[in-house]
Amino acid sequence: xxxxxxxxxxxxxxxxxGAPLLEVEGLTVKLGVEGAQRAVLRDVSLRIRAGEAVGxxxxxxxxxxxxxxxxxxxxxxxxxxxxxxxxxxxDVMSLSGAAMRRYRxxxxxxxxxxxAHVNPVRRVxxxxxxxxxxxxxxxxxxxxxxAADMLGQVGIxxxxxxxxxxxxxxxxxxxxxxxxxxxxLTEPKLLLADExxxxxxxxxxxxxxxxxxxxxxxxxxxxxxxxxxxxLAAAICDRTAVMYAGQIVEVRQSGLLHDDPLHxxxxxxxxxxxxxxxxxxxxxxxxxxxxxxxxAPVGECAFAPRCPHVRDICRAETPELIGLDGxxxxxxxxxxxxxxxxxxxxxxxNSDG
Amino acid sequence: MAEAIAELAETxxxxxxxxxxxxxKEFGDLxxxxxxxxxxxxATSLAxxxxxxxxxxxxxxxxxGLERATAGTITACGRDRSAPxxxxxxxxxxxxxxxxxxxxxxxxxxxxxxxxxxxxxxxxLHHGWxxxxxxARIAELTxxxxxxxxxxxxxxxxxxxxxxxxVAIARALAAEPRVLILDESxxxxxxxxxxxxxxxxxxxxxxxxxxxxxxxxxxxxxxQLTDDVIVLHRGVVVxxxxxxxxxxxxxxxxxxxxxxxxxxxxxxxxxxxLQGAAGEEQKTP
Numbered sequence: 330x331x332x333x334x335x336x337x338x339x340x341x342x343x344x345x346x347g348a349p350l351l352e353v354e355g356l357t358v359k360l361g362v363e364g365a366q367r368a369v370l371r372d373v374s375l376r377i378r379a380g381e382a383v384g385x386x387x388x389x390x391x392x393x394x395x396x397x398x399x400x401x402x403x404x405x406x407x408x409x410x411x412x413x414x415x416x417x418x419x420d421v422m423s424l425s426g427a428a429m430r431r432y433r434x435x436x437x438x439x440x441x442x443x444x445a446h447v448n449p450v451r452r453v454x455x456x457x458x459x460x461x462x463x464x465x466x467x468x469x470x471x472x473x474x475x476a477a478d479m480l481g482q483v484g485i486x487x488x489x490x491x492x493x494x495x496x497x498x499x500x501x502x503x504x505x506x507x508x509x510x511x512x513x514l515t516e517p518k519l520l521l522a523d524e525x526x527x528x529x530x531x532x533x534x535x536x537x538x539x540x541x542x543x544x545x546x547x548x549x550x551x552x553x554x555x556x557x558x559x560x561l562a563a564a565i566c567d568r569t570a571v572m573y574a575g576q577i578v579e580v581r582q583s584g585l586l587h588d589d590p591l592h593x594x595x596x597x598x599x600x601x602x603x604x605x606x607x608x609x610x611x612x613x614x615x616x617x618x619x620x621x622x623x624x625a626p627v628g629e630c631a632f633a634p635r636c637p638h639v640r641d642i643c644r645a646e647t648p649e650l651i652g653l654d655g656x657x658x659x660x661x662x663x664x665x666x667x668x669x670x671x672x673x674x675x676x677x678x679n680s681d682g
Numbered sequence: 683m684a685e686a687i688a689e690l691a692e693t694x695x696x697x698x699x700x701x702x703x704x705x706x707k708e709f710g711d712l713x714x715x716x717x718x719x720x721x722x723x724x725a726t727s728l729a730x731x732x733x734x735x736x737x738x739x740x741x742x743x744x745x746x747g748l749e750r751a752t753a754g755t756i757t758a759c760g761r762d763r764s765a766p767x768x769x770x771x772x773x774x775x776x777x778x779x780x781x782x783x784x785x786x787x788x789x790x791x792x793x794x795x796x797x798x799x800x801x802x803x804x805x806x807l808h809h810g811w812x813x814x815x816x817x818a819r820i821a822e823l824t825x826x827x828x829x830x831x832x833x834x835x836x837x838x839x840x841x842x843x844x845x846x847x848x849v850a851i852a853r854a855l856a857a858e859p860r861v862l863i864l865d866e867s868x869x870x871x872x873x874x875x876x877x878x879x880x881x882x883x884x885x886x887x888x889x890x891x892x893x894x895x896x897x898x899x900x901x902x903x904x905x906q907l908t909d910d911v912i913v914l915h916r917g918v919v920v921x922x923x924x925x926x927x928x929x930x931x932x933x934x935x936x937x938x939x940x941x942x943x944x945x946x947x948x949x950x951x952x953x954x955x956l957q958g959a960a961g962e963e964q965k966t967p
Contacts, residue, residue, distance in 0.1 A: 388872040389843075484953065501734075530733035531899060535943035538951035557873060560945035587947045601877035603906035605929060605944055611884060612906065614877035618842050635874075 349376040349415075350551050351400065351436075351519055356412035358392075358399055366409055367623035369395045371575045373412070374650075375553075379518065382545060382552045384562030384569035384583060388598075390621035391572040393555045397521045400553070401438050402429065417518075430464050437512035441524040443504040447496045454492030457511040465515065479510040483540050502533035506540060513544060520545065520552045527556070538565060559587055559599055571595045574631035575622025581656035588671060591658035594632045596670035630661060638662060638669075697760065699724045699860045699893050700745070700780065705754035707740050707917075714740045716917040718754070722861065722910075727887065727894035729904040729925060731940070732914035738897045741914075742865045745895070746782045747773075759860055778808055781854035785866035787846035791838040797824065797849040798834050804856035823852040826889075827882060844875035848882070855886065865897045880906055901944055905929055913937045 358370040370392045377383050387393040398404050400414060402421065414421040416436065424432050440446045447456060457479075458472035467475070477488030483506040485491055496504055505525060512520060522541065526534040542565045545552050556562050562569045563583040571579040571592065579592035590596045600613040617635045625631035630643040640662060648661040660666070698721035707715040715737040722728045732738045743749040745756055747766060755764045758779040767773040784790040791800065798820050805816045824834040827848040838846055847867060854862055864883070868876045880903065886892060898904050904911060904925060911928050913921040913936065921934040932938045945951075 388874060531901075531943040532733065532939055534945075535951045536953060539953040542951060543953065558945060560947060560949060563947065564945055564949050564951055598873055601874050603877075603880065603902040605902040605905055605941075605946060608905055608926070611881045612877040614881050615874035616878075618844060618875055619872055 348378070350379045350381075350417060351375075351377045351553075352413070352415040353396070353400065354413040354415070356396070356399060356410070356414065358395060358404065358411075359409040360405060361407045362623075367621075369575055369622050370399065371622050373572075373575075373577055375570060375577070377519065377551050377553060380549045380551055381568070382542075382554060382566040384566035385553055385555045385572060386557065386559055386562050386569055386598075387572035388557060388619040390574070390619055390624075392575040392622060393572050394523050395575075396572070397438065397523050397553060397555055401433065401436060401521055403438070434460055434464055434515035435517050436519045436521060437515065437517040438521040438523065439505070439508050439512050439525045441527050443501070443508045444496065447504070447508070449496050451495075452492065453494050453496065453499070453507055457492065457507065457514065460511075460515050475514060476510070479514055480507065482513070482544060483507070483510045484536070485510070502529050502537060505529060505537055509537070509541060509544070513548065513550075516548070518551060520550055521555075522552060523555045524557070525554075526561070534561075541565065559595075559602075563587060571598070574620045574625035576631060576659060577650065577657070578632065578659040579657060580650075585656070590670050591653050591656050591663055591667075592632075592660045593636050593638045593662075593666065593670060597635075597637070630659075638666060698722055698757075699759055700895065701755075701757040702741070702745070703755045703757075705741065705744065705756065706752045707737070707744060707749060708752045714917050715744070715751075718912075718914070718917075718919055720912050720919075720922070722893050722895060724860070725887070725891045725893055726910065727896060727908040729896045729898060729908035729911040730914060731898060731901065731904055731911055733899055733940075735916065736914040737917040738914050739865055742782060742863050742895070742897050745863060746780055747776065774808060777859070778857050779859060780861045780863060781857050781859040782863040782865060783847070783850045783854050783867040785869055787843050787850055787870070788838075790850055791846055791853075793838055796835050796837055797829060797841075797852065800849060800853050801856045804853055808857045819856070823856055826855070826886065827852045828878070842875075844871055844879060847871060847879055851879075851882070851886075855890075855892075859892065861893045861895060863895045863897065866899070867896075868903060869898065869900060876903075883907060901929060901941065913940070 353373060353375040356370055356373040357368065359366040359368050373396055385393045385396060399410065404410065410422065416432065421432065454473055454476055457476040458469065461467040461472040461475065462469060473492060476492055480488035480491055485503065485506055499507065526537050529537060554562060554566055563586055566583045569581060569583045569586050570577050571594065573594050579590065579595050581591055586595060587599050590599065597615045601615055603612060615635050620631065626633065628647060629645065630648050633639045633643045636643065642661045648659050650657045650659045651663060653663055700722040703719045705715055705718040718741060720728060730738045730741060740749060744751045747763065750766060751764055755762060763776055767776055801820050801823055802816055805811055805819055829845065829848055833841060833845055841849065868879050871879060884907065887894065894907065896904060896908050908925045911923065911925045912919050913928065913934065915936045921928060921932065921937045928937065929941065932941050
C-alpha cells in the first residue's frame with residue numbers, strides 16, 4: 330500500500346479537486362530579535378480549498394500561530410517575509426487600505442484569549458457591528474439585528490440584551506462565542522482560528538467546537554484551525570498539518586494522523602499524551618524540548634536531535650516534504666518507517682531530557 | 683460521605699497523611715467550597731477534578747494556609763491546620779508536611795535566584811544543615827528532577843517552562859513534605875515536556891513515600907498519576923472513588939458530561955453539552 334510519490338506537488342494533487350481559496354507557497358519569515366533576524370517560519374506551503382477545514386498542530390515555537398498571523402498580515406513590524414500568499418487568486422502581500430480591510434472581512438481571525446482582543450470599555454454590540462457599519466455601510470439598526478441573530482446562531486439566546494453588555498459581564502466561553510459570531514457577521518470565506526478553545530473549560534470547549542463545526546458547514550466556510558491538540562484538530566478538520574521548528578513536517582488526513590502517522594514527530598506527539606482510558610507505567614516522553622526555527626539545526630532534519638529513529642541520513646541534509654499514502658512527510662526515512670510509527674512503538678518509553 | 687472516607691482510610695496501613703472534613707469557604711455571598719471532605723492515605727495520590735469556579739484551587743489554598751476556611755477542619759500528619767500558624771516554627775513544621783507546586787512556572791520562582799540558591803534556602807530553613815550537606819542534597823535533588831549543572835546554576839529567565847517547573851518541584855521536595863499539592867502543575871507545559879514531568883513525578887512517588895494531591899481539569903493526566911479522585915462541581919463533591927472506576931464508569935451527570943467532552947480519537951463535539959450547566963454563565967470570583 331506504500332506508494333511513494335517523488336514530488337510534493339504530486340501528493341498535493343491527490344487531495345480532492347477544487348481551486349484553492351488560499352495558497353501559501355514557500356513562506357519564510359524572519360523576525361528581528363535583539364538586533365538579529367531570526368527565522369520563525371521556513372518554507373511553509375499550505376493550500377486550503379473553499380469550505381475545507383485544515384488543522385495546524387504543533388508545540389510552542391513551532392510556527393503555527395505565526396503562519397496564521399502571516400496569512401492575516403498581522404506580523405510584527407520589521408518582519409522579513411519571503412514566499413507567496415494568494416487568496417482567491419490575488420496576491421495578499423501587496424494589499425493595503427480598503428483592499429486590506431475587505432480581505433480581513435473575508436479572512437476573519439479568532440484568538441485564544443478573547444479578552445485580550447476586545448476593547449473592555451466598548452459594549453458587545455458596538456464592536457460586533459463595527460465592521461458591518463464602517464466597512465460594508467450597513468445601517469446601525471440593521472447591523473444590530475444581524476448581530477442579535479448571529480448570537481442566536483452561536484447559542485446565545487437573549488441577543489438584544491447581550492449587545493448592550495460589556496465584555497467583563499460575560500464568561501470566557503460566552504465571550505468566545507461572541508467573538509465567533511462577530512467574525513461570521515461579515516460573511517467571511519475563511520476563518521483563522523488560533524487555539525480558540527484552549528483557555529476554556531473542557532465542557533465549554535466541546536460546545537464551542539460543535540458551534541464552530543456546525544456554522545462552518547452551514548456557511549460553507551473554510552477554516553484553518555490551530556491547536557496543540559491532535560485529537561481536537563482531528564475532530565473537526567479534514568486534513569491536518571503538523572509543524573515543528575517552523576516547518577510543516579507532515580500533512581495527513583485527520584482521521585489517520587493518530588493511528589497511522591507518516592512522521593516520527595507526529596507519532597511521538599501522539600504517544601507522549603497520557604491516555605484517559607488507561608494508566609501507562611511511564612509515558613513515552615520525547616527527550617529534550619521543542620525548538621523554534623532559529624534554534625533548530627540547519628542543513629539536517631530539525632527533529633533529528635530528539636528523534637528515536639535518527640540515522641546518519643537524517644543529518645546529511647534538510648529532508649524535503651515527500652508524498653506518501655495520500656499525505657506528506659518531511660522525513661528522510663518516511664518510506665522505510667511505514668507501519669512502524671504507531672503509538673507505543675519506536676520509543677524507549679522512559680527517556681527524559 | 684463518612685462511609686467513603688472510612689473506606690479510603692481502611693485501605694491504608696497508617697492513618698491518612700492529609701484529611702479534610704466539612705470544609706467550607708465563603709467569599710461574600712458566594713459559597714466557593716461547600717462541605718468538602720476527603721482523606722489521603724500515605725503514599726497514595728488523590729485527584730481533585732473540576733472546571734473554573736469549582737473551588738478546587740481554593741481548597742489547595744486553604745490546605746497550605748493561603749486562605750482561611752470559613753468552616754471545617756484540615757489535618758495533616760495528625761495535626762490540625764485549620765487555623766493560621768501561630769509562630770515561624772509552626773509555619774516551618776507545616777511546610778515540612780505539605781508543599782505546593784503552582785501552575786505557572788513563570789511567576790512562581792524568584793527571578794533573581796538560581797535553582798541552586800532556591801533549593802539551598804529551603805534546606806537551610808527547614809533542616810539547618812551545614813554547607814557541605816546542603817550542597818550534596820542540592821545535587822541529589824537537581825539530579826532527581828533532571829536538571830544539569832548549568833541549569834542548576836541558571837536564573838529562571840534562562841530556563842524553559844518545563845525546566846522551571848522542575849526547579850519548583852525540587853524546591854517543594856527540599857522540605858521533604860509528606861504531601862505535595864500539584865495545582866495544575868503540568869497544565870501549561872507542551873505535550874512532550876508534560877510527559878517528561880509526569881514521568882518524573884511517577885519516579886519520585888516510587889522512590890519516596892510522598893502523597894500527591896493533583897488538582898487538574900485534565901482527565902488523562904488524572905488517570906496517569908492518581909489512585910483516587912473526587913469530582914467537584916460548583917464547590918460540591920458530586921462523585922468520588924477509584925480514578926479508574928470513576929473515569930471508566932462515571933455515575934454523576936456532571937462527571938459523564940466532563941468525560942464526554944474530552945477530545946479523543948473518533949470524538950465529535952456535540953452541541954447541548956452546556957444544557958443543565960447554566961453555571962457556565964456565572965463568572966468565577
